[in-house]
Amino acid sequence: MQIESMEPIDDDSAAGADAQLGRRIRHLRKARELSLKDVAERSGLSVSFISQIERGRSSASVRVLVRIANALNVRLSGLFDESDDDEAIVQRRETRRRIAFRDTSISKELVTPTHPNPKLDVYLITIEPGGSTGGAPYAHSGAEAGIVVKGVLELCVEGETHVLREGDGFSFDSNRPHQFGNPGTGLTQVIWVNSRAAGE
Incomplete structure (x- = not known):
């Protein structure tokens, strides 16, 4: 199987990904009418840390994202994309x-x-x-x-x-x-x- 080579993670691209992820988490939280405190209580994380993640000021680990996804009652993949297309078959x-x-x-x-x-x-x-x-x-x-x-x-x-x-x-x-x-x-x-x- 041929797998593409990837460049090392640079600060600019990672910061952009952090900001995009933060916006998605905020969108999911507000769509569920949850406060930062609600998500903090469900995830066991602090309100300030979740706020920093939502504002793209902090990079979350895999472990933290699993806890946030569980608190929002979504799959981890739901934090990646805003698409909700049940009919999608192919991901380009x-x-x-x-x-x-x-x-x-x-x-x-x-x-x-x-x-x-x-x-x-x-x-x-x-x-x-x-x-x-x-x-x-x-x-x-x-x-x-x-x-x-x-x-x-x-x-x-x-x-x-x-x-x-x-x-x-x-x-x-x-x-x-x-x-x-x-x-x-x-x-x-x-x-x-x-x-x-x-x-x-």
């Missing part, structure tokens, strides 16, 4: 959204169309050398699977660490605490699939 490469997490040196691109209630989301995740989700492991509903298409992936699930290389695949329930990173010296790219839990 040139129009897919990318979120760069500067603090973790990870970027995520949603490569499937954004639907209001998708059964699964497929991402192209790029991790710079030494990049990782960092901190404590996180968990959420659903299931995950993927394949490493470039580089080396270190995946830790419930305290057990697995080192995967190009062509290696994985799957696990998302409610098992997990984290991942790139222990190598080159870029790592992973096709990563998130599916929703039954009944959601």
